[in-house]
Amino acid sequence: MGNSFYEILQYLWDNHRGKVVGLALGLVVGLLFILVGFWKTLLVVICVIGGYFLGKRIDEGGNSGDWWER
DSSP: OOOOHHHHHHHHHHHOHHHHHHHHHHHHHHHHHHHHOHHHHHHHHHHHHHHHHHHHHHHTTOOHHHHHHO
């Protein structure tokens, strides 16, 4: 074997990126459910999704005002 921890992480990131991200998100959401409860976690998830789409629109050359006009 002899692979270092960082080499293993790099391999996983390069070859299984979607699984790694999904695992991390699942872990974070699961911990939030345990620590703060369902409704607060749901609010955090909704805010994160809204922030993602707003940031995506800005990255694509739009501005935040375009989003509100829809």
